[in-house]
Amino acid sequence: MPTVPPAATLDHQALDGAGLRRGIGLSVEEIDRRKAWLGLNDGDADRLRHIDNLVGAHVGTMVDGLVDDLVLADDGEGAISQHDRKLLCDYFGGLTCTRRFDDDHLDQRLAMIEQLQGRAGRDLSWYLAAYLAYLQSVSARLREAPGEQDVMQELQRTLAKAMCFDLSLVIDAYLFERDRTIRSQQRELEELSTPVLQLRDGLLITPIIGMLDSRRARQLTEQLLHAIRQRRARVVVLDVTGVAAVDSRVANHLIQTVDAARLMGATAIITGVSPEVAQTLVGLGVDVGNVITVADLQGGIDEADRLLGLRVVPVSEVPFERHPS
Secondary structure: OOOOOOHHHOOOOOOOHHHHHHHHOOOHHHHHHHHHHHOOOHHHHHHHHHHHHHHHHHHHHHHHHHHHHHHHHHHOOOOOOHHHHHHHHHHHHHHHOOOOOOHHHHHHHHHHHHHHHHHHOOOHHHHHHHHHHHHHHHHHHHHHOOOOHHHHHHHHHHHHHHHHHHHHHHHHHHHHHHHHHHHHHHHHHHHHHOOOEEEEOOEEEEEEEOOOOHHHHHHHHHHHHHHHHHHOOOEEEEEEEEOOOOOHHHHHHHHHHHHHHHHOOOEEEEEOOOHHHHHHHHHHOOOOOOOEEEOOHHHHHHHHHHHHOOOOOOHHHOOOOOOOO
16 A cells, blocks of 8 residues: 655645644544544543553553564564654553543644654554554453453453544544645646746746646646746746647636736737637637737747847857957
8 A cells, every 4th residue: 555655755844733633624523423433431531541550561562562563574674763663652552641532632642643654654554453453462461450351341442442533543644644745746746737937038938738727727827927026027928739628717717817917017928729729719709809829839939029129030140240369
């Protein structure tokens, strides 16, 4: 299964527990619903503290066994640092250190989950195996502890419910970070797919290739207007040769882009309109009266040079000045 990229490789900042909880959308109502499904109550919080008193001193040993069984088998000998071992120990030991499953507890758990995923990048199947292995280890310790059988079984049921609740947080955090990564990668791809290139002083060119939808058209406008201001452009050429089709919303957005560029002090030229796109614009009744259109990109560059007061001439026609020796 694919793993979540380490947090250091992402272009967005890591969130703290509270920020992650808000990003996931873990409302009070949602938490109460999950607790109701699992039957978690104040009595379970009390039993978790009792479990912690019984097995807390053995958490390090149990985590070491978990690391040996699950982590080193995947990564090889020496792959887990002492820092990561301590992180795992605190993480699994924290399963039994709760009071009332309140916001503070959730924020603490989510912060640890964020840190663990950022450092280890484990996939969900690893978490399932790790929780099962830890549950079996704790259950074995509880069976050895003194106490009535009914009480020990109740403690094990409480531990299983707490782990299911905690695992739901892991899944939420995993999916949230995966979606953040996907959105970030999509933004990067969109920026690469609609670059704003500077051909010469005062002249920008934006080649548009592929499907142009409303979202991408808005992004194009934002990038273009930013580049106009930053590079002090006076003419921009929008080449739509690679666009096979547009709808009315996208067509109107292109017209708005031209108008916005004019307000920024730049003249926009649209080049490479295909016969299909031209027929669509006419059929939709899109007003292109104020738009400069040219058949191809070269023609658009020539028109841009004219607007800039430039003229491209062959090198042979450039006067050669002989410098005195």
